[in-house]
Amino acid sequence: MRLSLFCPLTLAALALVPPAAAQRTSLQIVVRDSSGLSIPFASAVVFPDGRIVGADQHGHIPISGLQVGLDTVMVRAIGFHPLLVPVRRISTPGFALTVTMARAPYVLPEVSVSSEESYDPIRAFHERARGSGGRFVARWQIARTGYIHASQTLQMVLGVRYEGYDPVTGGAVVRFPGCRDVGPKVSVFIDGRESAASPVSEEDVAWIMDLVAARDIEAIEVYRRRSEIPIRFRHEDACAAVLVWTQKISQ
Numbered sequence: 125m126r127l128s129l130f131c132p133l134t135l136a137a138l139a140l141v142p143p144a145a146a147q148r149t150s151l152q153i154v155v156r157d158s159s160g161l162s163i164p165f166a167s168a169v170v171f172p173d174g175r176i177v178g179a180d181q182h183g184h185i186p187i188s189g190l191q192v193g194l195d196t197v198m199v200r201a202i203g204f205h206p207l208l209v210p211v212r213r214i215s216t217p218g219f220a221l222t223v224t225m226a227r228a229p230y231v232l233p234e235v236s237v238s239s240e241e242s243y244d245p246i247r248a249f250h251e252r253a254r255g256s257g258g259r260f261v262a263r264w265q266i267a268r269t270g271y272i273h274a275s276q277t278l279q280m281v282l283g284v285r286y287e288g289y290d291p292v293t294g295g296a297v298v299r300f301p302g303c304r305d306v307g308p309k310v311s312v313f314i315d316g317r318e319s320a321a322s323p324v325s326e327e328d329v330a331w332i333m334d335l336v337a338a339r340d341i342e343a344i345e346v347y348r349r350r351s352e353i354p355i356r357f358r359h360e361d362a363c364a365a366v367l368v369w370t371q372k373i374s375q
Contacts, residue, residue: 147192153209154222155183155199163225165337166201167272174288178272199223200273202337228331245316245369249343257352259283261344263371271338274368275330283348296330302349303363311353311362315370323362336368343369 155163162183169176170187172195179185187197190211197209204225253260259281266277275296279286285299303309303326312319312332319332345367347353353365 149190149192149211149219150186150188151190151197151211152220153179153185153187153197153199154220155179155185155201156222156224157204158224158226163201163204166199166204166225169198169200171196171198176272199225200334201225202335204228228335246342249345249369252345252354257347258354259346259348261346263342266338266341266344269338273330274333274336274338274341274344277338277341277344278330278333278346278366281346281348284346296334298326298329300326300348300364309361309363311357311359311365313357313365313367315368315372318357318359323359329366333366333368336370340370340372341368342371345369 153168155166157163164179164181164183166179166183166185167176168179168185168187170190177185177187185199190197192211195211197211199207199209205228207223207225209221209223249260252258261277261280265280269277269280271277273296275298276286278284278296278298283300283302285301287297287299300310309323310326310329311323312329313322314332314336321328321332324332345365347357347365347367350358350363353359353362357365357367359365
């Protein structure tokens with residue numbers, strides 16, 4: 125009789141015990157290039173929660189609160205291919221993991237020099253900003269956000285959908301709802317020079333922008349449909365354009 129009374133009570137008590145939570149750990153990632161030199165100010169994106177953790181000037185990224193077996197860390201750095209680091213069995217909290225990143229090739233088109241009147245990009249930016257059609261983000265606005273990647277600034281642009289980082293492609297997904305063309309459709313310019321791959325698909329806009337760190341941006345212009353794009357930056361195959369101006373042009 126005692127056994128028959130004890131078993132239901134025991135089973136009921138066990139039913140109240142919550143399932144074991146995922147083991148949490150911490151990890152320090154040391155980021156290096158192929159020559160063994162540290163990559164300063166890289167960053168890591170933790171999936172699935174989307175946390176972004178920045179590296180110090182020595183390429184060290186300390187990450188805490190990782191769920192063993194559930195989380196994945198994507199390491200990113202300007203000018204390098206992203207790396208995915210699954211969080212599996214890390215027995216010692218604070219374990220240091222060194223990762224080597226491969227450089228991402230980027231070639232700017234040839235620059236031609238003419239006798240035309242010198243072009244002041246910052247002055248031209250402010251002249252266009254006083255007009256209508258495009259969307260404009262200045263350096264002081266970006267500085268208030270704490271963004272790391274240039275593509276993150278598109279979250280500030282009305283009419284552009286920024287859908288966050290894709291752990292498969294290693295880049296952010298950006299949508300231009302006013303641009304309904306099929307195939308490559310967005311022109312990307314850095315300091316007035318069009319990317320060699322431009323125009324590109326929406327999926328490729330972010331990784332080109334992220335060749336520039338957010339902290340190095342002087343201004344950004346976004347034209348969400350073909351009719352908005354200034355003639356100087358209009359591409360016959362593009363229905364949208366993103367212009368990134370770095371602080372180098374203001375020096």
